[in-house]
Amino acid sequence: xxxxxxxxxxxxxxxxxLLIGGLALGAIYAVVALGFVLVYKSTDVxxxxxxxxxxxxxxxxxxxxxxxxxxxxxxxxxxxxxMLVFGLLVHYGIMRRMVGQGFFAIVLITLGxxxxxxxxxxxxxxxxxxxxLDLLPQGSFEIGGATVRHxxxxxxxxxxxxxxxxxxxxxYTRLGLHMRAVADDIEAAAAMGIDPDKVYAMTWAAxxxxxxxGGLLFGHVTGAxxxxxxxxxxxxxxxxxxxxxxxxxxxxxxGLVVGVIExxxxxxxxxxxxxxxxxxxxxxxxxxxxxxxxGRKDLERV
Amino acid sequence: xxxVESSAARPEAHTYRPSAFQRILPFAIAAVVPFILGATTSxxxxxxxxxxxxxxxxxxxxxxxxxxxxxxxxxxxxxxLWRTPSDRSWAAATTFGLLVLPFILASDFTPPxxxxxxxWFAVVNLVLIFAMGAAAFNLLVGYSGQISLAHxxxxxxxxxxxGIVGVQWxxxxxxxxxPASAVAGAVVGxxxxxxxxxxxxxxxxxxxFGFHFVMMLVWREYLQEYFGFVGIxxxxxxxxxxxxxxxxLPGIDPDQNGEFVITGQFxxxxxxxxxxxLSILFMVNVVRTREGRxxxxxxxxxxxxxxxxxxxxxxxxxxxxxxSAVVAMSGTLASxxxxxxxxxxxxxxxxxxxxxxxxxxxFSSIQGAIFGSAFFWFLPEWFKWAREELWLVRDIDFLSDYxxxxxxxxxxxxxVIILMFKPDGLAGMWRDLKAWLGRKLAGSQA
Numbered sequence: 001x002x003x004x005x006x007x008x009x010x011x012x013x014x015x016x017x018l019l020i021g022g023l024a025l026g027a028i029y030a031v032v033a034l035g036f037v038l039v040y041k042s043t044d045v046x047x048x049x050x051x052x053x054x055x056x057x058x059x060x061x062x063x064x065x066x067x068x069x070x071x072x073x074x075x076x077x078x079x080x081x082x083m084l085v086f087g088l089l090v091h092y093g094i095m096r097r098m099v100g101q102g103f104f105a106i107v108l109i110t111l112g113x114x115x116x117x118x119x120x121x122x123x124x125x126x127x128x129x130x131x132x133l134d135l136l137p138q139g140s141f142e143i144g145g146a147t148v149r150h151x152x153x154x155x156x157x158x159x160x161x162x163x164x165x166x167x168x169x170x171x172y173t174r175l176g177l178h179m180r181a182v183a184d185d186i187e188a189a190a191a192m193g194i195d196p197d198k199v200y201a202m203t204w205a206a207x208x209x210x211x212x213x214g215g216l217l218f219g220h221v222t223g224a225x226x227x228x229x230x231x232x233x234x235x236x237x238x239x240x241x242x243x244x245x246x247x248x249x250x251x252x253x254x255g256l257v258v259g260v261i262e263x264x265x266x267x268x269x270x271x272x273x274x275x276x277x278x279x280x281x282x283x284x285x286x287x288x289x290x291x292x293x294x295g296r297k298d299l300e301r302v
Numbered sequence: 303x304x305x306v307e308s309s310a311a312r313p314e315a316h317t318y319r320p321s322a323f324q325r326i327l328p329f330a331i332a333a334v335v336p337f338i339l340g341a342t343t344s345x346x347x348x349x350x351x352x353x354x355x356x357x358x359x360x361x362x363x364x365x366x367x368x369x370x371x372x373x374x375x376x377x378x379x380x381x382x383l384w385r386t387p388s389d390r391s392w393a394a395a396t397t398f399g400l401l402v403l404p405f406i407l408a409s410d411f412t413p414p415x416x417x418x419x420x421x422w423f424a425v426v427n428l429v430l431i432f433a434m435g436a437a438a439f440n441l442l443v444g445y446s447g448q449i450s451l452a453h454x455x456x457x458x459x460x461x462x463x464x465g466i467v468g469v470q471w472x473x474x475x476x477x478x479x480x481p482a483s484a485v486a487g488a489v490v491g492x493x494x495x496x497x498x499x500x501x502x503x504x505x506x507x508x509x510x511f512g513f514h515f516v517m518m519l520v521w522r523e524y525l526q527e528y529f530g531f532v533g534i535x536x537x538x539x540x541x542x543x544x545x546x547x548x549x550x551l552p553g554i555d556p557d558q559n560g561e562f563v564i565t566g567q568f569x570x571x572x573x574x575x576x577x578x579x580l581s582i583l584f585m586v587n588v589v590r591t592r593e594g595r596x597x598x599x600x601x602x603x604x605x606x607x608x609x610x611x612x613x614x615x616x617x618x619x620x621x622x623x624x625x626s627a628v629v630a631m632s633g634t635l636a637s638x639x640x641x642x643x644x645x646x647x648x649x650x651x652x653x654x655x656x657x658x659x660x661x662x663x664x665f666s667s668i669q670g671a672i673f674g675s676a677f678f679w680f681l682p683e684w685f686k687w688a689r690e691e692l693w694l695v696r697d698i699d700f701l702s703d704y705x706x707x708x709x710x711x712x713x714x715x716x717x718v719i720i721l722m723f724k725p726d727g728l729a730g731m732w733r734d735l736k737a738w739l740g741r742k743l744a745g746s747q748a
Contacts, residue, residue, distance in 0.1 A: 098721070103504065107507065108717065109718055112714050112715075112716075116714035116718065234650060273519070278515075280516070
């Protein structure tokens with residue numbers, strides 16, 4: 001049969017395990033979606049290279065924390081610093097010249113950046129896969145017959161912390177105000193004396209730092225670190241869209257919703273249904289509410 | 303007013319009309335001479351043939367240039383596909399080149415410095431197939447402005463239809479599978495274009511990308527249901543062949559077992575080249591018609607287009623249908639040419655490859671799709687040659703240690719550099735070169 005359905009089970013502990021697994025997956029999606037949202041919100045660029053940024057973060061985490069064996073906090077600091085420099089490089093080297101170009105040209109240039117990062121990582125790290133990171137506490141505990149890993153809780157806490165931090169940043173700091181102003185109307189903001197160039201640079205740097213953090217966290221839960229982990233960038237798309245591409249809090253909700261739906265599709269229908277179901281949910285949300293659940297309402301309808 | 307005055311002032315001698323015979327003659331020479339050159343086998347050396355080829359190439363282009371209608375053109379003459387002397391001479395030269403190319407590649411000539419000649423034939427065939435698919439992609443994304451990443455989904459659809467019609471129903475009837483996949487591509491393409499009626503830009507891109515994943519699910523399910531993990535075999539007993547009642551055609555001499563199977567680069571070239579040329583001509587003509595102009599109008603401003611009386615919804619769906627039909631056809635052709643399609647034949651990287659092709663070649667230009675796919679397939683070959691043979695370059699160990707990775711990096715850097723500094727790509731460079739040459743020539747005459 002072409003569309004063979006898997007076995008539906010009503011066993012509560014299985015469903016609870018799926019729910020918890022889905023929430024854990026959703027937390028990772030939220031990390032990635034937050035990166036999309038940060039860039040899209042202030043620069044209007046759909047960054048298809050975010051998965052590669054994340055991969056870059058994971059490989060740098062390998063270098064600094066495993067090969068160089070730095071102290072954990074020092075290593076993370078160095079990692080995030082390096083990613084910040086890379087973010088500035090992406091803006092001043094490439095994206096700055098693309099301001100004002102057509103939408104699809106900018107999407108394609110992020111694909112070009114993704115290709116370059118992938119090729120350079122292959123050259124410098126080779127195609128062999130590495131063991132996943134084990135620097136965060138590895139234990140787990142049980143709730144009602146379902147296993148909860150400590151790593152998942154930490155990831156969730158980090159994402160929630162980041163979102164709160166960004167909320168506070170956008171609301172209470174001067175730079176955050178500038179970012180919102182530029183996102184709203186770049187010309188008016190520039191007329192008010194805000195330097196959009198600087199704001200964009202800070203945005204890319206922040207997105208890269210988020211990707212570094214995401215790579216570090218994702219490196220703990222992925223099967224192995226190799227060049228296939230860039231796919232997380234694509235798989236997190238539905239999460240970002242369902243939450244709304246302009247909403248920070250939406251990325252968490254979207255991530256959790258899509259993560260849980262995917263995990264249930266995975267458990268009840270089979271692994272191959274994971275991506276189609278997630279993208280179908282995204283498609284439905286697009287048709288009903290094109291800006292996502294919490295997105296900005298200035299979408300141009302056709 | 304100046305236009306009228308100058309045309310009135312222009313002397314009669316400037317209007318020139320070649321006879322029908324003169325208009326056709328360059329193209330007739332371009333069509334016949336390659337076969338004469340190809341039929342004379344080893345008694346003339348390669349260099350003599352190359353010399354003759356170049357002389358004929360120049361002569362054909364010259365004649366086509368000379369015998370072009372000039373002066374006051376009628377509306378019908380103005381609407382011709384090849385209107386200017388330059389267009390006509392390029393068309394004649396391209397015809398000649400396309401027909402003489404397989405004979406050159408099939409000859410047992412070894413160029414100096416081990417320049418990669420033997421592998422070129424396969425590359426040329428791939429270039430032709432990819433040019434067809436990329437041109438259709440450009441028609442949708444460039445001319446019609448409908449952003450879609452569901453491109454590879456239609457290649458997979460072409461493989462599915464090829465598998466059903468060409469492998470399961472009949473063993474190797476590609477001639478039926480090609481039109482079937484065009485029809486299937488048009489229908490599914492119009493359906494996949496439905497979100498375009500409601501969504502635009504970013505959101506349309508995401509919706510079509512969702513369609514990509516749904517199609518990949520269908521592809522995997524289809525494979526596992528009927529073919530298992532080895533994938534579909536389009537080779538061997540499933541190779542396309544010429545029916546026996548057509549064996550009287552010139553140039554077709556059946557093999558030992560009385561069949562004429564399409565295998566080997568030379569035979570494939572004569573199947574792929576006409577299909578590619580016809581479908582590219584078809585798309586060039588679509589762009590010139592009312593529908594094609596409607597595509598561009600909808601792209602530039604859909605509200606104004608609808609006020610001009612263009613049915614925007616119909617125009618968008620038609621763009622999706624035409625593009626998807628050609629892409630699905632190129633998918634079927636590629637499946638039969640490559641010989642097998644498996645689970646991992648289509649992935650996100652394939653989408654990226656087509657994006658690289660249309661960016662490097664030149665966005666929203668059908669010519670650019672041809673340049674881009676030629677570049678995409680020839681770059682690895684030339685790079686490999688440079689790595690192994692070229693003086694100085696072959697001494698850099700770093701290059702030969704990471705061949706495919708550096709390939710990928712070159713492509714990525716090129717995409718970024720071209721988008722930043724030369725957004726119209728290779729096709730734009732070609733136009734600039736022609737304009738520069740024209741200025742130079744005009745300057746020397748003055």
